[in-house]
Amino acid sequence: MSPTFSLSRSLSSLLKNLHGHPTFLFFSSFSTITTTTTDNSNSEIPSRPSPPPIQVSFTESAGRGVFATRRVGAGDLIHTAKPLISHPSISLLSSTVCYFCLRKLNSGIQVPSQYQTVHFCSDECIQESKAFYEIEKRVDWSAYNEHCSEIVKLCGFLHLFKGCLGAASADSLDILQPARLIRQMILEMEEEFGLLKNTLMKAGLEEEQIEFLTKQWYTGVLARIRINAFRIELVGGSYEDLLLSAAASVEAEAAVGNAVYMLPSFYNHDCDPNVHILWIENVNARLKALRDIEPGEELRICYIDASMDHCARQTLLFEGFGFHCNCPRCVSGD
Numbered sequence: 001m002s003p004t005f006s007l008s009r010s011l012s013s014l015l016k017n018l019h020g021h022p023t024f025l026f027f028s029s030f031s032t033i034t035t036t037t038t039d040n041s042n043s044e045i046p047s048r049p050s051p052p053p054i055q056v057s058f059t060e061s062a063g064r065g066v067f068a069t070r071r072v073g074a075g076d077l078i079h080t081a082k083p084l085i086s087h088p089s090i091s092l093l094s095s096t097v098c099y100f101c102l103r104k105l106n107s108g109i110q111v112p113s114q115y116q117t118v119h120f121c122s123d124e125c126i127q128e129s130k131a132f133y134e135i136e137k138r139v140d141w142s143a144y145n146e147h148c149s150e151i152v153k154l155c156g157f158l159h160l161f162k163g164c165l166g167a168a169s170a171d172s173l174d175i176l177q178p179a180r181l182i183r184q185m186i187l188e189m190e191e192e193f194g195l196l197k198n199t200l201m202k203a204g205l206e207e208e209q210i211e212f213l214t215k216q217w218y219t220g221v222l223a224r225i226r227i228n229a230f231r232i233e234l235v236g237g238s239y240e241d242l243l244l245s246a247a248a249s250v251e252a253e254a255a256v257g258n259a260v261y262m263l264p265s266f267y268n269h270d271c272d273p274n275v276h277i278l279w280i281e282n283v284n285a286r287l288k289a290l291r292d293i294e295p296g297e298e299l300r301i302c303y304i305d306a307s308m309d310h311c312a313r314q315t316l317l318f319e320g321f322g323f324h325c326n327c328p329r330c331v332s333g334d
């Protein structure tokens, strides 16, 4: 995910103190929807971005969730979100996607280094990822990549995110809900942690650059990434067509990478969702209403393939995400 926004410490601690209190949080800083107004002379004047019609608050049975603050029409773009951190799929790293924004490339700007050559779509993406890539390129990730899944690689990459952005971002993921970890998972994570630490030491990183990297930090971050990382699949077709349609699923191409976002991580799951998250051309996410939504209604996305039967959905959500789904469709037994 990119450093486009990060949660301030004050907001983070505010949220930590909110459990049990019906306080609403407004994420006006996440607004990315721009509107235009037309004056009497018929010329279009761009206006300031309007805040997205949402707030984060507590649900009755699924922790925090995202709620509509005003009516949203089917097909409306509710808001967009830039990632906190993203990483291309390892198999695509050195060729077909932009290292920073995951845009598909026919040809790109090559940036060679000792261990790998990556591609960028623009000078802007090179600049945006400079802090990460300057460190990542010094590291021979081959042993770590061989052993770890894509998601775990994302965690390894997070160390760079934290190291590069400094202490201000040290707790930026703390606000996200961690997955419940069973003992076997913790043991695997500890093994990966050792591998990551060795990989970074071999690259000659300074002790103070990785002093934050403790087992506790690693398992905490990975537990959050497990349920909050999105697999990025770009959809083809025109953006306008997609906004107009309220299709529950759009054809997606293979995954180009993984990313973690702040606001989209507060969306709960529903097997009959009213919101869809999609990626058109790059890692920037768009959240779109699938049907008309009334003020106060909770906005929910679907984490899995909703066409599966009740039993398969429940099993996947429990084994993959660690919760028993209590959405109306599951409660009805459908």
Ligand SMILES: C[S@@+](CC[C@H](N)C(=O)[O-])C[C@H]1O[C@@H](n2cnc3c(N)ncnc32)[C@H](O)[C@@H]1O
Residues within 6 Å of the ligand: 061, 062, 063, 064, 065, 176, 177, 227, 228, 265, 266, 267, 268, 269, 270, 321, 322, 323, 324, 325, 326, 327
């Ligand atoms: C990505 S987080 C969503 C935000 C989360 N509720 C929070 O407070 O941060 C996923 C977690 O939310 C809860 N959750 C989401 N959808 C749910 C559902 N349909 N039924 C029960 N719990 C759900 C589960 O605890 C799950 O692990």
